[in-house]
Amino acid sequence: MTANKTSxxxxxxxxxxxxxxxxxIAFFNDPDFVDKRQKKYGRxxxxxxxxxxxxVMSGAEANRFLFSNENKYFSATWxxxxxxxxGKNALSVIGGGIHTQRRKLMFQAFxxxxxxxxxxTIESITTTYLEKWNRMGTxxxxxxxxxxxxxxxxxxxxGKDGGSQTLGELFEQYSKGLFTLPIRLPWTKFSKALRCxxxxxxxxxxxxxxxxxxxxxxxxxxxILLQAKDEEExxxxxxxxxxxxxxxxxxxxETLTSALVSFCLLMAQHKEIFxxxxxxxxxxxxxxxxxxxxxxxxxxxxxxxxxxxxxIPAVGGGFRDVIEDCEFNGYSIPKGWVxxxxxxxxxxxxxxYQLPEKFDPDRFSxxxxxxxxxxxxxxxxxxxxxxxxxxEFARLEMKVFAAMLARNYEWELLPDQDLRxxxxxxxxxPRDGLQVNFRKIVSS
Numbered sequence: 198m199t200a201n202k203t204s205x206x207x208x209x210x211x212x213x214x215x216x217x218x219x220x221x222i223a224f225f226n227d228p229d230f231v232d233k234r235q236k237k238y239g240r241x242x243x244x245x246x247x248x249x250x251x252x253v254m255s256g257a258e259a260n261r262f263l264f265s266n267e268n269k270y271f272s273a274t275w276x277x278x279x280x281x282x283x284g285k286n287a288l289s290v291i292g293g294g295i296h297t298q299r300r301k302l303m304f305q306a307f308x309x310x311x312x313x314x315x316x317x318t319i320e321s322i323t324t325t326y327l328e329k330w331n332r333m334g335t336x337x338x339x340x341x342x343x344x345x346x347x348x349x350x351x352x353x354x355x356g357k358d359g360g361s362q363t364l365g366e367l368f369e370q371y372s373k374g375l376f377t378l379p380i381r382l383p384w385t386k387f388s389k390a391l392r393c394x395x396x397x398x399x400x401x402x403x404x405x406x407x408x409x410x411x412x413x414x415x416x417x418x419x420x421i422l423l424q425a426k427d428e429e430e431x432x433x434x435x436x437x438x439x440x441x442x443x444x445x446x447x448x449x450x451e452t453l454t455s456a457l458v459s460f461c462l463l464m465a466q467h468k469e470i471f472x473x474x475x476x477x478x479x480x481x482x483x484x485x486x487x488x489x490x491x492x493x494x495x496x497x498x499x500x501x502x503x504x505x506x507x508x509i510p511a512v513g514g515g516f517r518d519v520i521e522d523c524e525f526n527g528y529s530i531p532k533g534w535v536x537x538x539x540x541x542x543x544x545x546x547x548x549x550y551q552l553p554e555k556f557d558p559d560r561f562s563x564x565x566x567x568x569x570x571x572x573x574x575x576x577x578x579x580x581x582x583x584x585x586x587x588x589e590f591a592r593l594e595m596k597v598f599a600a601m602l603a604r605n606y607e608w609e610l611l612p613d614q615d616l617r618x619x620x621x622x623x624x625x626x627p628r629d630g631l632q633v634n635f636r637k638i639v640s641s
Contacts, residue, residue: 219245264581
C-alpha cells in the first residue's frame with residue numbers, strides 16, 4: 198500500500214491519554230486494561246504506553262499480519278526499560294542478520310538431542326524438591342517453584358549447582374523492573390533492577406572466566422557460546438557472553454514458573470482433570486528414568502498443559518516497532534509507532550474456542566483440535582521469526598514436573614487466600630503465592 202493511501206486511512210479508535218505518560222499508569226496497574234478497551238473500541242485500538250503511541254491487536258488474523266511481515270513493516274522491540282535491563286547484546290534485543298546468526302547458534306542448546314540429555318538433571322532436581330515439599334507439608338508454592346526452575350536453568354545452562362541460593366533474590370528484584378518506566382531514581386523498581394543486573398553480571402563473569410580456563414568447555418548453553426565463532430573466526434566478547442547467559446537464566450525460569458504455578462492452581466480447582474492425569478500415568482506404567490519417547494505417550498497430560506498455557510498465558514504479549522507505514526483492517530498503522538499483540542485476548546476468541554472462559558483440556562484432543570482452526574490462534578510462545586527459542590525446553594520441563602507430581606503427590610488449597618492473579622506486568626501468579634497442604638500419596 199502506498200504511503201499516501203495509508204495516511205488517508207483513520208487511526209484505530211482509542212485514547213492516547215496524558216502527555217508523555219499516556220495510559221501507562223493504568224496499563225501497569227489494571228489487569229483488565231486490554232479487555233476493557235477491546236470491549237469499548239474493538240480488537241484493534243490505540244493507546245500510549247511506555248511513553249510511545251501504541252496500537253494493540255489481538256486475534257489470529259492480527260497475529261498472522263504481524264508475524265508474516267517481520268522486517269518488512271515491523272521489527273521486534275521491547276520497552277526501553279526491558280532493553281536496558283536485558284542488555285544490548287541479548288538475543289531478544291538484537292535484530293537483522295546478527296539475530297539470525299545468534300539464534301541459530303543458541304538453538305543448538307535446545308535441539309532434540311540436547312533436550313534428551315537434560316532429562317536426568319530435570320528428574321533429579323524435581324525429585325529433590327518434591328521430597329522437600331513433602332517434608333514441609335504446608336508451604337507457599339510460588340517462591341518454591343521459582344527456586345526450582347532457577348536451579349534447573351542454572352545447572353543446565355551454565356553448570357551451576359544451587360543457583361537459586363546465590364542469584365535467586367537478585368533475579369526476583371531484577372524481574373520486577375523489566376516492564377517499568379526507565380526512571381533512574383534510587384527508589385524506583387527500574388533502578389533497583391539495574392543494581393541487581395550489575396551484581397548478577399559480576400557473578401556470571403566469574404562463571405564464564407572459570408569455564409574458559411577449563412580444557413572441556415562443556416556441551417551446555419555456555420559451552421556452546423564459548424566455542425562459537427563468527428564468519429571472521431572471532432569469538433564472542435565477554436560482554437556478549439554475559440548478556441546471553443543472563444537472558445537464558447531469565448527466560449529459562451521466569452515464565453516457566455508462572456506456567457507451573459498455574460498448573461498447580463488449576464489442578465487443585467479441577468480435581469477430576471487431575472484424576473484423569475493420574476489415571477493415564479497409572480495405565481502407562483512408566484517408571485523413571487523418563488525418556489522423550491515415554492513422555493510422548495502422555496497424550497492427555499499434553500492436552501492439559503496446552504490448556505493451562507491457553508487459559509493463563511505466562512506471557513501477555515509482544516511488541517513490534519513499525520518501520521514502514523502500513524494498514525490493517527482499514528486502519529492506518531504509522532511508521533514510528535509500536536504494535537503490541539495480545540496473547541490472552543487471542544486465546545479467548547469465541548470464533549476459535551468453544552466456551553473460552555471454561556478450562557477444558559479436551560479442546561486440544563485429536564477429535565476437536567480447536568487451535569487448528571486458525572493459524573496463530575494459539576500463541577503461548579509467540580510466533581514467526583521471534584517465536585520463543587526455548588519453547589520445547591519449557592514444554593519438556595512442564596511435562597516432567599507434572600508427571601512426577603501426579604504420580605505420587607497430592608495437595609489442597611489453604612482457605613482465606615487471594616487466588617487472583619498478580620496485576621503487574623511480570624508473568625502471572627496468585628497474589629498470595631499459592632498456599633497449600635502438600636503430601637505424598639500413601640499406597641494402600
